[in-house]
Amino acid sequence: MKPQELLLDLVNVPAVNLLLNQLRTRCMTEYGHSYGVFQLGFLMGREAGFDNSEQYLLGMAGLLHDIGKVEISDITNKSGDLTDDEMDVVRTHPKRSYDLIKKWDLPEEVAWMAVAHHEFGRNRYPRDSYNGNGHDYSGAERRHGSSFTFEGAQVLCACDIFDALATQRSYKKPLEIDAAKDRFARDFVGNEIIRDALLRIEDLPVLYGK
Numbered sequence: 001m002k003p004q005e006l007l008l009d010l011v012n013v014p015a016v017n018l019l020l021n022q023l024r025t026r027c028m029t030e031y032g033h034s035y036g037v038f039q040l041g042f043l044m045g046r047e048a049g050f051d052n053s054e055q056y057l058l059g060m061a062g063l064l065h066d067i068g069k070v071e072i073s074d075i076t077n078k079s080g081d082l083t084d085d086e087m088d089v090v091r092t093h094p095k096r097s098y099d100l101i102k103k104w105d106l107p108e109e110v111a112w113m114a115v116a117h118h119e120f121g122r123n124r125y126p127r128d129s130y131n132g133n134g135h136d137y138s139g140a141e142r143r144h145g146s147s148f149t150f151e152g153a154q155v156l157c158a159c160d161i162f163d164a165l166a167t168q169r170s171y172k173k174p175l176e177i178d179a180a181k182d183r184f185a186r187d188f189v190g191n192e193i194i195r196d197a198l199l200r201i202e203d204l205p206v207l208y209g210k
């Protein structure tokens with residue numbers, strides 16, 4: 001399967017299309033970032049040996065992981081420094097993504113990967129519990145009884161961190177590829193195999209227009 005074919009399949013799901021259009025309208029930076037995470041996730045999933053249905057779920061999670069930001073776009077679109085209170089609101093976005101994905105009856109695995117997409121970074125959040133069991137993901141792993149969503153969430157987190165470093169955001173300029181790789185290697189605290197797989201992707205310069 002090619003990434004273009006998977007993307008077409010995903011945007012043909014009406015709820016995915018609708019949510020992506022909301023993201024495009026309200027959070028243009030996140031819209032581009034979501035596509036970047038989708039692209040990296042596809043390469044990482046292929047490397048990890050994910051089958052087509054797993055690639056589909058990871059791809060949807062890549063597109064929708066930050067969808068919760070549509071509800072707080074007045075804060076996430078601000079260009080200056082955020083206050084502590086505003087940062088607290090920003091940290092609610094994985095849970096908001098989870099709720100929106102569930103509200104639209106999209107696959108539960110997608111919701112679990114989305115809610116955990118900041119759990120494997122150095123500054124991981126939420127630090128408090130969404131389900132009363134510490135980090136959200138401990139609950140997700142038990143719930144599914146399989147390693148796919150756990151591995152998928154780490155892949156998603158790795159792609160999220162790298163894409164954020166390598167692209168322009170309202171608060172920073174894009175890093176060059178080598179600098180982004182160095183920062184990523186420090187900031188990603190998940191599985192080392194996943195970390196190294198991202199660092200080995202040969203197409204990073206092409207993906208980031210270098």
Ligand SMILES: [Fe+2]
Nearest residue numbers: 065066117118
């Ligand atoms: Fe996020």
Ligand SMILES: [Fe+2]
Nearest residue numbers: 033065066160
């Ligand atoms: Fe993200």
